[in-house]
Structures are given as C-alpha cells and as structure tokens.
Amino acid sequence: MAIVVKIGGSILEKGVNPTIVEDIKDIFGYQKLLLVHGGGDIVTEIAEKLGKKQTFIVSPEGIRSRYTDLETVIIYTMVMVGKVNKEIVSALHKVGINAIGLSGIDGSIIRAERKKKLIIIDERGRKRLIDGGYTGKIKFVNADLLNLLMNNNYMPIIAPIAVGDEGELLNVDGDRAAAYIAGGIKADKIVFLTDVPGVLINNEPILKMSLSKAKEIMPKIGFGMEKKVLASIEALEMGVKESIIASGLVENPVKSAIEHRNGTVISNE
Ligand SMILES: Nc1ncnc2c1ncn2[C@@H]1O[C@H](COP(=O)(O)OP(=O)(O)OP(=O)(O)O)[C@@H](O)[C@H]1O
C-alpha cells in the first residue's frame, strides 16, 4: 500500500529541506511513496516579476483560489513544472532516490473538466458569476501509470496541473490533486506537510478528528488550511483510511506524522 505526501509550497521557499529528504529516503526503503507538491507563492512571486499581476478569488464555500487566465496558466505551468518540481526531483536524486517528476498533464495523470463559470464573492460580499478561466475540476486519475512506476521502484513527484478534454492546461489545487491521486491509487494514508503543526483551533493543534468533525469545522478554518481539511474529507470519502495534516518543519516530518507524533489525524471512525 502506498502513502501520498503533499509537500506544501510554504515549506519549499528556502529550497527542499534536507531532513525531509532523508526522512523520505528512509521510508521509501520499505514503503511505496508518491509526492505531490504545491508552490503557489513561488508562482505568484515569479508571475509578478514577469509583470503579470495575480488575483485571488473566494468561492461561496470560503475556498480561496488563484484567478487563472491563459497567461497565468502558462506561467503556473512553467514555474510548477520547470522550477518547483525539478528542484524536488533533483534533491531526491542527490540521495539516490529514483524520483520521476511529472505533471498531471503527462500521461493524463490528472484529467479535469474546465470550469466554464465560477461563482465568487466580491469585495462587497455579493455573489458574482465570472468566466472560469483555466481551472479544472478533477475527474480522473491515471492510477495505472502511477502504479506502473511505483511497482518498478520509482517515486512519482507530481506537479498539480491537469489536462482538460481539449488538451488545455488547467490549474488544479495541490491539496486536492493529492487527495484525488491518493483515492485513485487506493493509498492507505495521505500526509499534508505544511508550515503549521496541524489544524489549529484557538491556536492549539487538534490531535485527532473524525470525518464528521472535519466537515463541521470546515467553515471556521482560514485560507490555506481550509483546502487541506476539504482535501482530507475528499480523500477519506474516496477510501483513504487516514489523513494527517502535519508540520514539515520538524525532524523526520513524514515518519512522525504517520506515527501520529506530528499533526492532526483525520480518520473515518
Ligand atoms: N485553523 C487553521 N489552522 C492552521 N493553519 C491555518 C488555519 N487557518 C488558516 N491557516 C493557514 O494555513 C496555512 C497553510 O496553508 P498554505 O496554503 O499557506 O500552505 P501550503 O499548503 O503548505 O502551501 P502551498 O499552498 O503552496 O502548497 C498556514 O500557514 C496558516 O497560516
């Protein structure tokens, strides 16, 4: 059984932390692993250096996302695939891991349906319908290809971009891409590594939470973490047994998370 680890862009700003790499290497010695990464802030920084201002929208459910027009999806793909993905792959190669960096476009690993329209809440708190741009709703994960790689001792490192029905590049959220991949490959666990010690309520990390509790607290969780709680719910509903939202800034972050010494554990019971 495999474990999916989503590496938050929040912990990649200073490059790939060597303790994460060592930890992943140890676990990969006895366990199939697949990584999905984020990197939204790095995309924003480079897009703005290129003179392309980035804007963010909020859905009625309180989910925040990048407004992705054609120029933005091209920059998003360039940065996520060309920079973030390859930096992770090269850091893993340095310690001898057979990492293979791919995006959801390659081999149709992530297929999505382009959203035609988006409902957003504008600055005045009113609902508005806008053009969907280049964002997608994930519909299919090519688990056969991922299993083929993992069964041959490769560790797939997946950038969160999907391909649409007409071959369009589509921005998909990293947390949710990780959830769908975990569901698709029937992973045992999903681990979200980020820059906080788990889901915080009144500044205290919650150690354990049921699926129903996660649904109940969703509306109270702030931007960034709300997607991890949503993605955890989606992963559990697709059959993943456990989701752990944990700090990627501690020693052995993945090992401590799967041993329940780091982060918030969300499970079906
Ligand atoms: N209730 C909460 N508990 C914990 N963190 C929260 C909460 N509400 C909001 N957050 C924010 O969520 C952030 C983590 O999500 P964020 O999207 O910034 O990082 P990431 O997912 O690791 O990076 P990326 O999106 O680039 O992959 C935290 O740094 C914190 O500021």
Ligand SMILES: [Mg+2]
């Ligand atoms: Mg995030």
